[in-house]
Every structure is written in structure tokens, then in C-alpha cells.
Amino acid sequence: MKRDELVFIGLLFAFFAFMLFNSTGLQEVRRFGEMGSGFWPILVLALALLLSGLLLGSSLYRYRKEKGPRPPAPDAPGEGGEERRARRKKFALTVIFLLLYVLILPFLGFLPSTVAYVFAFIWALGERRRAVLAFSPILVTAIVLLVFVKFLSIPLPKGVGIFADLSRLFY
Structure with a gap:
């Protein structure tokens, strides 16, 4: 787990928390027994916040576990140009x-x-x-x-x- 991945997941969690906080102020006019217009955004954002929190927790756990003492790795080749081109091609497609x-x-x-x-x-x-x-x-x-x-x-x-x-x- 790389540090930049942790930062991204943390930003994602913060974004969902901010959006959930702001979505609680949605004005809704509803009749008894009906879900208002704010129900679905709040539900989806709460679920996204929960899942991103779980992802952040598991990523932090893995990051700390990997950060411990490790034996030196043998000469591992870096990401080759072919792999990078294949990933870029998939992304472009x-x-x-x-x-x-x-x-x-x-x-x-x-x-x-x-x-x-x-x-x-x-x-x-x-x-x-x-x-x-x-x-x-x-x-x-x-x-x-x-x-x-x-x-x-x-x-x-x-x-x-x-x-x-x-x-x-x-x-």
C-alpha cells in the first residue's frame, strides 16, 4: 500500500463526509408515509461514507503492517514500458x-x-x-x-x- 493511495482514500472519506453533512439540509416536502427527496442522497452518501471508512481502515492496517521490518527485496524490475502502455490503452478505450x-x-x-x-x-x-x-x-x-x-x-x-x-x- 502506497502513501498516495492512503491520501486519496482519506480525501474520498472526507468528501463523502462533507457531502453527507450538506445533504442533511435538503429541503423536502412530503406527505405522511412517503420518502422525501432528500432520502436517496442521504442513504447513498451514508453508504459511501461507511464503505470508504472501511476501506480507509483496512488500508491503514495494511500500510502499518507493510511498514514494519522487511528483508531486503531482490532486484525487482520496475514497471515495464509494455505494462504501462497496456494500462494506458485500457484507460483510453x-x-x-x-x-x-x-x-x-x-x-x-x-x-x-x-x-x-x-x-x-x-x-x-x-x-x-x-x-x-x-x-x-x-x-x-x-x-x-x-x-x-x-x-x-x-x-x-x-x-x-x-x-x-x-x-x-x-x-
Whole structure:
């Protein structure tokens, strides 16, 4: 565990704490038995704060454990240029796929765009197992559709033309 990783996790924890503190002031008008508009931000931020706190605690524990006396390591080669290029290529591909997803989402709608995006994203990260490439995009899209459309009643982009008709079949 490197020190800069600890600093980043600490900043993340502080950010979520700050946002949670500020979200408690959200004005909400609600009827009896209904969740107000401030419920979901507070819930998500509290969960993010809890998880980042757990991550910070485990990272501090690992950092202190690694910092103890260690035998000198043999000459370990640093990160090679090929590894760095491969990581940069993965990063560039994921950014390109995300931008394409944002651009095609209004035209194709949520369903086909998300299936294609999840497929492209996991492929760019190096997944090559056919079963994972085939079922993950469908499963992830179905879960997101269930949560946002059915449980939260949040409308998602339907697309244009035939894609709008396809979207209406599912949501």
C-alpha cells in the first residue's frame, strides 16, 4: 500500500463526509408515509461514507503492517514500458467507450446502448471468456432497468424510431 493511495482514500472519506453533512439540509416536502427527496442522497452518501471508512481502515492496517521490518527485496524490475502502455490503452478505450455511450444514448435508448457499452467496457478491460461477454451485459442492464424503472420509477431514455419501440417492449 502506497502513501498516495492512503491520501486519496482519506480525501474520498472526507468528501463523502462533507457531502453527507450538506445533504442533511435538503429541503423536502412530503406527505405522511412517503420518502422525501432528500432520502436517496442521504442513504447513498451514508453508504459511501461507511464503505470508504472501511476501506480507509483496512488500508491503514495494511500500510502499518507493510511498514514494519522487511528483508531486503531482490532486484525487482520496475514497471515495464509494455505494462504501462497496456494500462494506458485500457484507460483510453474505456474513456472512448464511455463518450460513445453518452453520445448514442439519446438515439438508441438505454437498453441497446447499455448492453453494447457493458460489452465493450468489459472487453476493453481484458475479459475474453465468451460466457461472461455474452451474459454480463444482459444481466447488468436487466438489474439497472429493474432498479431504476420498476423500483424507483425513474424514466430512462427510450431512443428514436425502432429503438423507441424496442424500449417500450421492456419498459
